[in-house]
Amino acid sequence: MPLADVDVIRRRFSIGLSTDRVDFILYLYNEYSYEEKYFQSVYELLNLLTNELENDKKSKTRYYWIEVINCSRVDFPKGIKILCEYFNIHPLTMEDIATLTPYMKLNLFHDNCSIYLLMKILTWNGHRVQQQQISFYLNCSQNLLITFQEKSFDNIEPFFQNIRNRLRRQQQQQQNNEESSQSPQHHRLRQFNVDYLFYCLLDDIVDRYMLVMEEIANRISQFDAILMADVRSRTLTTLHSINSLT
Template sequence: MPFKGLSQVPTVVNVLELSTRELQKVELNVFIYDEETYSKHRYYNVNDVLAHIEANDTKCIWLEVNGAIQHRDDVLTQLALHFNLHLLTVEDIQTTQQRMKLDIFDDGIYLLMKMIYVEHEHKTNILEKHISIYLKDNLLLTFQEEHNQLFSQIKQRIANSRGRIKKLRTDYLFYCLVDTIIENYMIVLGTISITIEDIDAELMKMSTLKLDTLRLIYFIKHDMLHFRVLCSPLKEIIIKLQKTQDRLPRRDLFVAMRQGRKRKKRRLTRRATIIITPPVTNNNYNSFNLISARRSRRHSLSPVGHRRT
């Protein structure tokens, strides 16, 4: 499977090799906050976490479910019955090979995404994980296969009251999670581009191709194709979120989504411009200075309010 590593043959982990304890262990982290208070608790029993949530139902609640939830039908069934999750949503949470999608319900929004990020310990490994996000009133549910540090900065912002995340409701937290996932897509593309630059430099030095270099080029090609297939529904999802104003009542959230989309587009455009821009020679540099001097002189001679276009 792609995204295991840019310099290694992808490996498949057999579920049977995992211990029964690891498969059955599901971690329930609940973050409860408002503009003035914050608390974090960790549970391993569903009844305990549901009782704690009911006692704080007037505040913003983020329930983070980490673990192989597809192997714990009892945990997922209890959560689905308590929060009135749709049967198709429950099936999507259990299926880790689903493509990215967005479902709009009368009482909430379900978003399924792929977390693609660079492994913290091994910088050459690109990991792909499944995440389900369900937004309902002042409650946000996230289901992940295992715990990771992808949302650590968001948790620190909530704990330290940085920014406006505690002043807004869980719909803004929903946006922050999506923005972090997409931001890591850019980091992955940067990692792949650095690897491609290293290959280019190596190809310019050698006279004959090595087998390792050919294998690396093959894996990068398939990584990029796999990345493109995964991200193909993303544009449609963001546009659909922007139109869902009756489910997410805050208008400033959609402004933030548009700004985030424009920022990602500018970053990709800037990266493409850097790649195709020819090197600056002395002649080009002198011509550029001459053109700039002419433009500045023209603007200085033109009267205010009557600039030439």
């Protein structure tokens, strides 16, 4: 499917552009190279993408992960709309990205070999469960993965930091001509298609689920011991606090 023209999109959105901040982080990689670029202007991102995609037709294929982080108070800033239109993302999918929902969603688009997945990231902040919505758009025909999320919680490590470190670490190993016991795993992430990166990100989210479930199970075990030893009114207060964890 052809990409939309950047200049056409710019003219359409040039009137009344919002200053709502959106961060775009672009990861370009394959077995032989790795680049990481940061943008706050969607047009700078799209101009670079247009050039890179054209170059890929003449050289070795590279894979693209675009991390979109909405730092504004607007549900669907224009910068995200522009990016979606550039890649011809379906309007209903754009609506799903903009809508907060308690439910997961999966859409398959067979005409352009793409997948849209909406799910929740769960984290434990030391006192209660925090959740944040994340959307994935995977297009295998374009070697493209886009993740859409809100700004990460201030008191926890940014989401997917271990995945980024794996991508970076292999590049450092190549530059230093060094090998380590973990290098085969890093090679898998850079050698395989972008759908393997998609799998790794989902695996990271599931790992977070398990950590949250383990913490809740520990809290329940502690409360069970208290309940058996103390049936006074303060037990009800503890029960209420556990019930409000989520």
